[in-house]
Amino acid sequence: MHLSAIWLITLLSAVIVHAKTHTFNFTAGWVTANPDGLNEKRMIGFNGEWPVPDIHVNKGDRVEVYLTNGIDEGIDTSLHFHGLFHNTSVGNQNQMDGPTMVTQCPILFGQTYLYNFTVDGQVGTYWYHAHSGAQYGDGMRGAFIIHDENEPFHYDKEMVIQLSDLYRQPYYEVNAAFLSRYNPTGAEPIPQNMLFNNTLNATLDFKPGETYLLRFINSGLFVSHYIALESHELTIVEVDGIYVKPNVTQLLYVATGQRVSVLVKAKETDPGRNFALMQIIDESMLDVTPPELVLNWTHQIAYSRNYPKPKPIDVGNLDDAAEEFYLSPLDGRELYDDYDLQIVLDVRMKNLGDGVKYAFFNNVTYVEPKVPTLTTVLTSGKLSTDPRIYGDNINAYVLGKNEIVEIVLNNYDPGKHPFHLHGHNFQVVQKSPGFHEDENYPEEDQDKMTVPYNESAPLMDFPQHPVVRDTVQLEANGHVVLRFKANNPGVWFFHCHVDWHLTQGLAAVFVEDPETLQAREELGDNYKQICSSCGIKNKGNAAGHSNDWFNLDGLTRQPLPLPGGFTAKGYVAFMACTLAALWGVYTISSYGLSETIQDDKQVFESLRKALNVEDTLT
Structure with a gap:
């Protein structure tokens, strides 16, 4: 046998011997807990x-999650392994990605779905979470770490840290x-607290x-987090599963869905x-910002549990946080x-005709199809x-x-948006700063504050070695440009x-090279x-035809547009007028039928609560 063939067989045998299958049987259900110790x-x-448990595997291992x-009853679910490519060259992997009505149907109460995949070709910090509505905000989320025996840096111990927000209500x-x-x-x-x-x-x-x-994961629903360590430097070495050239900073910024890993050297003595x-x-x-909301929490780096807990520190200007665009x-x-x-x-x-404010890409707000898009492909x-x-929805x-x-x-919005791409990571080619609201513009003209991407005159030079990740922050009224290979x-x-x-x-859906996907994949029995x-x-x-x-025909689409002239402020005014009118009718009838004088404020507050709109006009 040729020497190179012997070497190849030996190498493959070594891979097979060291690869391991991790099998998990998870039944999701409600558990009473007290995450922040307050409620x-x-x-x-x-x-x-x-x-839920963090999952640790090695590169090349197989994972089976039942x-x-x-x-x-009445609540469906699914799981997404955030950042994993699920390389479709190795079988029915697209069915493992998780978002309901995109790559699978929702898992109904009492049903079981098998997520079965190999973590080949990727290493680093990921996480897994429910991908049905905002469900993972109630705790259905955990770290997913792929260890690499050839990590390009040394450390004595690792710590996985989830950053998240907490809502009291389901x-x-x-x-x-x-x-x-x-x-x-x-x-x-607005969350009632944040968690570490x-x-x-x-x-x-x-x-x-x-x-x-330290592997930081923002597994929350909404807010981004800043992280600072007193008297210790943070050396960024990985973002979203991609090793980066070491970058020393005093302050991290981690948006929802993002992961940032840093090396921290302890004091020598x-x-x-x-x-x-x-x-x-x-x-x-x-x-x-509610007055009761704590905006910053002080945790501790402990050299001894017997030492007093440290006092909060002033981290300085938050704008000094490490900027992802300049990583390589x-x-x-x-x-x-x-x-x-x-x-x-x-x-x-913008608001549609039902009075609800929706989010849009190019004036289309995502509405689930009648069958998963993968089924259609x-x-x-x-x-x-x-x-x-x-579909057009x-x-x-x-x-x-x-x-x-x-x-x-x-x-064209004054809010920040961390965008995540399934199945890929991408190069961040351009990323503008934020451009904040101007009080001189009426609400309906706020998008005039936006600075859109001008291809002929970009705001910054194209980086020769752009940062690569799977979740990027789009700043307020700004722009970002991404590139990836399909x-x-x-x-x-x-x-x-x-x-x-x-x-x-x-949201949007990318149907990538569907003819090749058809040749590689078929709907599995469990999927069907x-x-x-x-x-x-x-x-x-x-539409299922x-x-x-x-x-x-029968495809669910977004509500009709607002009638001409209506705005969000108009709806607020309308609600206020409606409440005032109902309050007046209620007061008049109360005065007419009662010998006692009513407390106007109490009556109004009672009416607001009865209408379940006590928080709508703040």
Whole structure:
């Protein structure tokens, strides 16, 4: 036998011997917990326990997750492994990605779905979470770490740290109040607290002379977090599973969905004290800051549990946080020098005729199709390359094989948006700063503050070695430009990872090289079974029709536009006038039928509460 053949067999044998299969049987269900130590709340745990476990595997390992929905009758679920490519060259991998009605049907109560994949070719920090509405905000989320025996840096110990926000009410109640005509301005729900590894007042134990790898994951629904360590430097070495050239900073910024790993060198000798680890909410993302909301928490780096807890520190100017745009991949991969396809997506928020404020790409707000888009791809034959069969309600784009795709995001909104791409990471080619609201502009003209991308006159030079990641922050009224290669055939979701914005419809679907996907993948029995249990067809276009693939009758679409002249402020005024009128009628009738004088304020407040709009006019 030829020497090279012997070497190849030996290498493959070594890989097979060292690769391991990790099998998990998870039943999701409610668990009573007290995450912040202040109030009990029902969280979604696995097998009666919360928090759900972090998953640690090695590069090349296989993962089998049997997920059974035991949450509640009427509540569906699914799992997404955030940042994993699910390379479709190795089998039915697109069906493992998780977003409901994109790559699978929802898992109904009592049903089980198997997520079965190999983590080959990727290493670093990822996480997994429910991908059905804003469900993971109630705790159905955990770290997913792929260890690499060839890591390009040394450390003595690693620590995985989830940053998240906490809402007292269950996610479905919060979301119902948010997507309501009684919230016409679209103000995002403000969390009641934030968490650090699913708790508060956390302690990280350090030993003198050791080096620590801290893996930060923002697994929250909404707010970004700043992180600072007193008297210790943070050396960024990985973002979103990509090793970067070491970058030393004093302050981190982690948006929802993002991961940032840093090396921290402990003091060489016992310092005789502990140090503050500051976690700070990005207050600029809040429409209103309630007086009871704690914006920064002080955790501690402890050299001894016997030392006093440290006092909070002033982290200085928050604008000094490390900027992701200026990081570079360690492997030196170069900028894709041109694109084959450019997709320009203008982000806007506006009210439709039902009074609810929705989120839009190019005036289309994402509305789920009648069958998962993956079903349509795999059952449509030669029509799979025709975007019409995917409907006009999901922002569907068909990508050609190995095309270099450029995504241009222009933010006609004063809010920040961390955008996440499934199935890929991307190069960040341009990223503008934020351009904030001007009080001189009326609300309906606020988008005039936006600075859209000008291809002929970019704001900054194109980087030769741009940062590569899978989640990027789009700044207020600014723009960002991304590039990736369409080399992973599949149906891939692209959406804002502020999950409230996703529920508002801020999403698109990339149907990538569908003909190759058809040759590689077919609908699995488990996939078809959970769809059948939902009454969802396993063949057809976006509306579920397979006799005429261009017939979209019955497709759910966004509500009709507002009547001319109506604005969010108009709805607020309308609500206020309605309340005032009802209050007047109530007061008159009360005065006429009672011998006692009514307390006007009490009556008005009672009426507001009865109408369940006590928080809508603030």
